[in-house]
Amino acid sequence: MKIKAIALGATCLLTLAACGDGSHAHWGYSGSTGPDKWGKIAPSYKICGTGRNQSPIDITTGIRAALEPITFNYEAGTTAILNNGHTIQVNYEAGNSIVLNGHEYELKQFHFHAPSENHIDGKSYPLEAHFVHADKDGHLAVVGVMLAESGSNAVIGKLWEHMPANAGDKNELPWKIDGELLLPNDRSYYRFNGSLTTPPCSEGVTWLVMKTPVAISSAQLEAFTTVMGEDNNRPLQAINARPILM
Numbered sequence: 001m002k003i004k005a006i007a008l009g010a011t012c013l014l015t016l017a018a019c020g021d022g023s024h025a026h027w028g029y030s031g032s033t034g035p036d037k038w039g040k041i042a043p044s045y046k047i048c049g050t051g052r053n054q055s056p057i058d059i060t061t062g063i064r065a066a067l068e069p070i071t072f073n074y075e076a077g078t079t080a081i082l083n084n085g086h087t088i089q090v091n092y093e094a095g096n097s098i099v100l101n102g103h104e105y106e107l108k109q110f111h112f113h114a115p116s117e118n119h120i121d122g123k124s125y126p127l128e129a130h131f132v133h134a135d136k137d138g139h140l141a142v143v144g145v146m147l148a149e150s151g152s153n154a155v156i157g158k159l160w161e162h163m164p165a166n167a168g169d170k171n172e173l174p175w176k177i178d179g180e181l182l183l184p185n186d187r188s189y190y191r192f193n194g195s196l197t198t199p200p201c202s203e204g205v206t207w208l209v210m211k212t213p214v215a216i217s218s219a220q221l222e223a224f225t226t227v228m229g230e231d232n233n234r235p236l237q238a239i240n241a242r243p244i245l246m
Contacts (some may be wrong), residue, residue, distance in 0.1 A: 025041045025042035025044075025045065025199070026041075027041055027045070027198070027199045028086075029086075029230055029231060029232055029233075029234075030230060035048075035234050035235055036235075038199050038201065039201075041199070042199075042200075044199075044200045045199045045200050045201065047195070047200065047201050047202065047203065048199055048200070048201035051195055051201060051203055051237075052203075052238075052240050052241075053193050053194055053195060053203045053204075053240070053242060054194065054195045054201060054203070054237035054238070055117070055118070055194030055195045055196070055197050055205065055207060055234075055237060056116075056117035056118040056119070056194070056197055056233070056234060056236055056237060057118060057119075057192070057194065057236060057237055057238075057239050057242075057244075058118070058119040058120075058121075058122060058236050058239075059118060059119065059120050059121065059190050059192075059209065059244055059246075060121055060122060061244065062190060062244040062245060062246035063243050063244065063245050063246065064246060065191075065245040065246065067188075067189065067191060067245055067246070068100070068101050069187060070098050070099070070100055070143070070187060070189065070208060071098060071099040071100075072098055072180050072183065072187075073096060073097045073098065073099065074096045074097075074107065074178055074179050074180040075095070075096060075178060076175075076176035076177055076178040077092050077093040077095065077096050077107075077176055077178070077179070078090050078091070078092055078093075078159075078173050078176050078177045078179065079091045079092065079093050079172070079173060079176070080170055080171065080172050080173055081159055081162050081163060081164065081170070081171050081173060082164060082169065082170035082171070083163070083164040083165070083166060083167050083168065083169050083170075083227065084167065084168070085167035085168065086198065086232060087111040087112055087113065087228075087232055088111060088112055088163055088164075088224065088227065088228075089109050089110070089111040090109060090110050090111065090159060090173075090177075090179075091108075091109050092107050092108060092109055092110070092179065093176075094106065096179070097133065098133055098141065098143065100141060100206070100208070103135065104135065105133035105134060105135045105139075105140075105141040106133055106134060106135070107131060107132070107133050107179065108132050108133065108134055109132050110129055110130060110131045110132065110179055110182070111129070111130055111132070112127055112128065112129050112130075112224060113127070113128045113130070113197070113232050113233045113234075114126060114127045114128075114221065114224055114225050114228065114231060114232060114233065115127070115128075115231060115233055116128035116146055116233065117130075117144075117197050117233045117234055118144055118146075118207075118209050119236065120146065120190075120209070120211070125146040125147060125148055125213060126147060126148065126149055126216065126221050127146075127147040127216055127221055127224065128144055128145065128146055128147065128233075129144070129145040129147065129182060130142050130143070130144055130145075130197075131143040131144075131145070131179065139204065139206070140196075140204070140205045140206065141205070141206040141207075141208060142205055142206070142207055142208065143183075143189075143208045143209075143210065144207065144208065144209040144210065145182060145183060145184065145210050145213070145214060146209075146210065146212075146213035146214070147213060147214055147215070147216040147221075148213040148214075148215065148216065149215075149216060149217065149218050149221060150213075150215045150216075151215040151216075151217060152215070152216075152217040152219075152220065153182075153214065153215050153216045153217065153220060154181075155177055155181045155182050156182075156216055156220050157220065158175075158177060159173075159177065160220060160223050160224070162174075163223070163224075163227060164227075165227055182214060183210065183214070184210055184212035184213065184214050185212075186210075186211065186212040187210065188210070188211045188212070189208045189209055189210050189211060189246075190207075190208070190209045190211065190244055190245065190246050191206070191207065191208055191209075191244070191245040191246075192207050192209075192242055192243070192244045192245065193205070193206065193207070193242060194206075194207045194242075195237075197233075197234045198234070211246075
């Protein structure tokens with residue numbers, strides 16, 4: 001049952017669709033369908049309100065640990081960019097992965113939240129990218145990368161040239177981009193257990209948040225927020241008894 005639940009959560013996160021009980025219940029980031037209401041919108045979203053290992057979190061304290069480096073086996077593999085009404089998502093072709101402690105997770109897509117969902121030492125960043133991976137059993141590992149306004153980002157610039165302005169639209173990319181170019185040179189990271197940050201908020205997700213941000217320009221940030229029309233970040237959740245390794 002646990003694997004089935006995680007696999008369902010994987011499907012929802014990989015598509016960022018509302019799913020779970022077949023009702024395709026609508027959710028959003030404000031008003032009557034906002035984050036504080038997610039747990040009551042549909043039975044399958046209940047854990048959004050009752051879960052004890054929810055994401056995102058404020059990474060304020062941590063346990064010093066000898067974390068194994070993440071091995072990124074990425075190549076140029078972006079295929080399409082879509083606006084699903086909740087975020088801008090970039091799909092990735094098969095064959096790209098990370099290896100964490102000898103365990104392989106395949107990269108499925110990456111997408112963006114503004115402002116950042118996770119915080120580091122109380123600091124919120126203008127944008128956060130989530131690289132979503134799944135292993136063969138549907139277990140998820142998400143690499144979070146913060147973006148700070150400190151200069152133009154060449155990769156973001158190329159992607160935004162084809163960013164769909166309307167929810168539901170999808171554009172095929174005329175070239176492939178290597179997602180690794182969006183990662184910081186310093187690959188040190190925080191690790192903790194968490195959840196999807198969108199309904200159904202399934203838990204059991206391994207979070208790997210990079211400590212070092214990468215650059216984005218004010219114009220590039222504004223282009224994203226204009227298309228989204230509102231903030232698309234879930235509020236911080238309680239850490240509870242979870243250890244954060246660093």
